[in-house]
Amino acid sequence: MSVGQRDSSEGVWFKSSYSGGNATECVECAHAGNGTRIRDSKHVNGPVVHVAAGPWLTFLRSLTRSAQG
Numbered sequence: 001m002s003v004g005q006r007d008s009s010e011g012v013w014f015k016s017s018y019s020g021g022n023a024t025e026c027v028e029c030a031h032a033g034n035g036t037r038i039r040d041s042k043h044v045n046g047p048v049v050h051v052a053a054g055p056w057l058t059f060l061r062s063l064t065r066s067a068q069g
Contacts, residue, residue: 011032026040028040028044034053
């Protein structure tokens with residue numbers, strides 16, 4: 001995982017469906033060829049966390065297992 005500024009290959013940003021409806025707790029993600037980028041929607045020009053594709057998939061699978069009990 002790394003933190004850095006945005007670049008031209010960042011993908012299309014979308015807001016998390018679990019972000020707060022009051023616009024104070026919004027997370028945006030963008031899927032790129034080599035992983036997923038995550039940022040605070042209130043600071044779109046701020047730092048971006050990049051998670052490589054393998055660890056991101058492991059994270060998502062763990063969420064699915066947690067939700068199933």
